[in-house]
Amino acid sequence: MDLKLQLLGLFSAEQDDLNRILSKFQKQTLVKNQFYTQVGKPCQTFSYIESGYFRVFCHTESREVTQWIAGKGYFITDLASFIFNQPNRWSIQALTDATIYTVQQSDYQLFEQEIPSWSIMEKRFMAKCFMQMESRIFKFISTSAEERYQEYFENNKDVFQQVPLQYIASVLGMSAETLSRIRAKVNS
Structure with missing residues (x-):
C-alpha cells in the first residue's frame, strides 16, 4: 500500500507504531463530483489519496477560487476544521472517481495516547x-x-x-483566458 510508504517517509515511525496508525485508515471510494467536505461543515476526516483527483476550493463574493488540486500521494482535509473543530473554510470535491484511505478525527486524536512518539511525528x-x-x-x-x-x-x-482548465488557472492565480493564451504561446 502506498499509504504505508508515505507514512514511513513522513513520520519515520517504528513498525509497531506504523501498523497502529495504518489500522485506523479505512478504504473509501468517491465518485466524480462527490464532496469530501463542504464549507461551513465540520471536517472530521483526514485522508490519503490512492487514486483520483480532488480540488480544494471556496467561493468569494466575486468568484470561485481553487486553492489546490490534489492527486495520488497527497493527503486531504480542511486542517483548521480537523485540528481545531472550526467550520470548514474550504470545500473539497472529487474531480474524478477516487479511492482514498481515511482516518476519523476520533481515531487520529487517540494516536497521541497510543503512540509515545506521536507528538514528534505529527510536528514533523x-x-x-x-x-x-x-x-x-x-x-x-x-x-x-x-x-x-x-x-x-x-x-x-x-x-x-484529468482536470478542467478553469480549475488549473485558478490554482495558478490567473483567468482561464490567460491560461489559454499562455498555453497557445508555449505550444507555438
Missing part, C-alpha cells in the same frame, strides 16, 4: 506541510504567470488530462 508532518506552503507562496509571488504555468505543467502533466 506539519513542518513539511508548512514548508510546502511557504515554497508555493514564494513561487507565486516571485514568478510570472508564464513561469508558474511552465513549472506546474512540467510537474503535473497528468492533471491537464
Whole structure:
C-alpha cells in the first residue's frame, strides 16, 4: 500500500507504531463530483489519496477560487476544521472517481495516547506541510504567470488530462483566458 510508504517517509515511525496508525485508515471510494467536505461543515476526516483527483476550493463574493488540486500521494482535509473543530473554510470535491484511505478525527486524536512518539511525528508532518506552503507562496509571488504555468505543467502533466482548465488557472492565480493564451504561446 502506498499509504504505508508515505507514512514511513513522513513520520519515520517504528513498525509497531506504523501498523497502529495504518489500522485506523479505512478504504473509501468517491465518485466524480462527490464532496469530501463542504464549507461551513465540520471536517472530521483526514485522508490519503490512492487514486483520483480532488480540488480544494471556496467561493468569494466575486468568484470561485481553487486553492489546490490534489492527486495520488497527497493527503486531504480542511486542517483548521480537523485540528481545531472550526467550520470548514474550504470545500473539497472529487474531480474524478477516487479511492482514498481515511482516518476519523476520533481515531487520529487517540494516536497521541497510543503512540509515545506521536507528538514528534505529527510536528514533523506539519513542518513539511508548512514548508510546502511557504515554497508555493514564494513561487507565486516571485514568478510570472508564464513561469508558474511552465513549472506546474512540467510537474503535473497528468492533471491537464484529468482536470478542467478553469480549475488549473485558478490554482495558478490567473483567468482561464490567460491560461489559454499562455498555453497557445508555449505550444507555438
